[in-house]
Amino acid sequence: MKKPLRIAVVGVGRMGCIHAKHVQELSHETQQCQLTAVVDSHQDIAVSTARELQPHQPTEIRPYQTIEQMIAEGNVDAVVVASKTADHYRDAKRLVDAGYRVLLEKPLTDSLQSSKDLANHLETDLLKRNSVMLAFMRRFDSPLVLAKEWLDAGRIGRPFKYTSILEDPLPPPDGYVSPGLLSDMAIHNIDEILWLHGDRPHRAVALGANLYSSGISDVEEDYDDAMLQLWFPGNVLGQIQVSRNHVIGYRTETWIYGEEGMIHVGHIQENPSVMTVNAFGRNHQVIEKRTIELRKYEDKTVPVFVERFGDAYKAELVHFIERCLTEQPFSVTHRDGLLAMQVLSAGQNFIGANDNNSEIIY
Numbered sequence: 396m397k398k399p400l401r402i403a404v405v406g407v408g409r410m411g412c413i414h415a416k417h418v419q420e421l422s423h424e425t426q427q428c429q430l431t432a433v434v435d436s437h438q439d440i441a442v443s444t445a446r447e448l449q450p451h452q453p454t455e456i457r458p459y460q461t462i463e464q465m466i467a468e469g470n471v472d473a474v475v476v477a478s479k480t481a482d483h484y485r486d487a488k489r490l491v492d493a494g495y496r497v498l499l500e501k502p503l504t505d506s507l508q509s510s511k512d513l514a515n516h517l518e519t520d521l522l523k524r525n526s527v528m529l530a531f532m533r534r535f536d537s538p539l540v541l542a543k544e545w546l547d548a549g550r551i552g553r554p555f556k557y558t559s560i561l562e563d564p565l566p567p568p569d570g571y572v573s574p575g576l577l578s579d580m581a582i583h584n585i586d587e588i589l590w591l592h593g594d595r596p597h598r599a600v601a602l603g604a605n606l607y608s609s610g611i612s613d614v615e616e617d618y619d620d621a622m623l624q625l626w627f628p629g630n631v632l633g634q635i636q637v638s639r640n641h642v643i644g645y646r647t648e649t650w651i652y653g654e655e656g657m658i659h660v661g662h663i664q665e666n667p668s669v670m671t672v673n674a675f676g677r678n679h680q681v682i683e684k685r686t687i688e689l690r691k692y693e694d695k696t697v698p699v700f701v702e703r704f705g706d707a708y709k710a711e712l713v714h715f716i717e718r719c720l721t722e723q724p725f726s727v728t729h730r731d732g733l734l735a736m737q738v739l740s741a742g743q744n745f746i747g748a749n750d751n752n753s754e755i756i757y
Contacts (some may be wrong), residue, residue, distance in 0.1 A: 400716050403432035403471040405462060405486055406478030407444040409568070410500060411435075413701055414475045415444070417709045419451050421716065428716050431470050434459045436478075462486060466493050473497070473719045475712075480505045480574045484513050491517065491526045498715045500530045502582045503732030505574050507740040514733045528715050528725035529732040531586040535710035538660045538670045538687050542651065543591055550674050550682055551653030557591060558634045558650040559584040562641030564699065566612030566619070576618045577601060577739055580637040585735045586727075588625065588633040591651065595734060596625040596633060601742030608639035623742045645699035656682060667702060 399422065404415045411433075418430045430448065433456060435441040441458035449456050459465040466489075475498045476486050484504040490497050503510040517523045533539050546554060561580050573579045589595065603618035612619075620640055625633035644667060649660040656676040668689045674682035690705045701708065718725050 398427055398720060400428040400719050401431040401470060401472045402428055402716075403434060403459075403465055403474045404430070405434040405465075405474055405476045405490075406482070406500075407433050407435045407440060408477065409698055411475070411477035412444065413697070413705075413708060414477055414498075414712065415448055416451075417712050418475070419448065420709070421712065422452060425716075427720060429454055430456055432457045432459060432465050432468075434462055434465050436460060436482075462489050471495070473715070475715075476500060479572050480578070481572070484509045487513060487527060488516060491523050494522075496526050496528070496715075496719050498528045498530055498712070499729075499732070501586075501732070501735075502574070502578055502739075503529065503729060503736055505578070507736050510733050510736040514729050517729050525724045525728075527729045527732075528711075528718070529586075529727050529729060530708075530711060531583065531590070531727050531731060531735075532704055532707040532711045533583055533587045534590055534727055535714065536704060536707035537710075538672045538685075539587065539591075539649065541672050541685060541687070542649065542658050542660050545658055545672075545674050545683065546591060546651055546653075550656065551651065551658055551676070552655030554592065554651055554653045555630065556632045556634070556650075556652040557588045558636075558648075558652075559587050560636045560646060560648045562636070562638040562646040563608075564641050564644050564646075566608045566639050567614045567616070569613050571614050573614060573616045575743075576603065576616055576621050576637060576639070577623065577743060579616075581621065581623055581635050582735050582739060584635040584637065585623070585625075585738050586731060587649065588635070589731070589734060589738070592627060592631065592633070594627050594629075594631075596627045596738060598626040599738050599741035600624050606640055607642075612639075623739075625738065645703060647703055656680075667699075670703075 402418050404411050415430055422429045433441050433444050438460040445456040445458040473496045474490050477500045478486050487497055487499050504513055561584055601623040603621040606620045608619035620638045623635040647661050651658040659673045661670055668691050670687045672685045676682050
């Protein structure tokens with residue numbers, strides 16, 4: 396394929412705009428890509444976004460209301476899909492069937508059944524099988540990559556428990572369409588633990604509640620606070636905590652417990668642009684400590700999760716572009732997205748059963 400890779404972004408809400416700006420940055424830095432189109436079902440948003448981004452590059456950005464219009468003009472090689480979760484199945488299938496490779500925002504789709512349907516469709520031939528990369532950006536996050544390196548090197552012995560926490564300080568913005576707290580947030584934590592541990596769980600249980608954020612928000616969501624527990628073969632546990640109620644600020648933390656020590660990524664601190672990765676042995680012995688400076692965005696309006704994971708979002712885009720240009724498979728695919736949805740669904744089924752037949756334990 397000739398360089399640079401011509402990229403379109405489908406769905407230019409808050410996440411789509413971040414992806415588009417990263418494409419432009421990489422275009423300046425590497426000359427391996429260029430933003431050629433934005434697509435949004437709201438034509439006015441597509442036009443205004445293209446107009447806002449245009450001063451940052453010399454080549455034209457074309458706005459489209461539909462994927463079909465974009466395909467018909469033929470000025471795109473690959474596509475980033477950041478449309479509403481409910482549209483993921485339709486948008487990804489149309490693009491793949493038209494021969495495009497796609498970076499698809501999480502989750503895979505809005506339900507387990509439609510995720511299975513999309514995965515089955517992608518498995519029908521080799522080209523489709525290698526066409527979708529799931530945007531599980533934590534796999535490209537420097538602090539978590541370092542933690543996995545220490546884990547795989549045996550620095551803390553055999554792991555037996557993983558704890559992953561993700562908490563927002565505010566409700567989603569007005570107008571946001573959430574597929575549910577676990578689908579919207581915990582899907583990242585699920586994939587993180589599956590990736591760190593390298594195995595799949597045989598059981599999942601979730602619990603949810605509405606505590607505070609749901610009472611001050613106009614966004615309809617099932618819960619504002621939830622926990623998910625995973626059981627893996629070999630007596631290994633995964634614990635996930637997600638919330639919209641961490642009022643002091645955005646929080647992401649990960650603990651990996653091993654027979655000879657513990658790895659800890661992140662903590663609550665004054666400066667959120669600095670991440671710590673620590674490994675401790677028995678008796679508080681310090682195995683290794685690292686401090687990683689995160690990117691500081693000049694645009695103060697970027698969401699808090701982009702301040703934490705902006706480098707990771709950009710790194711996953713680098714991987715997507717490189718694999719498209721070299722026609723190689725992606726390191727994270729629809730299969731990973733489907734597995735995360737299967738784990739999520741198992742936990743949600745437990746919540747549903749207990750909502751209808753709950754017991755009070757004194």
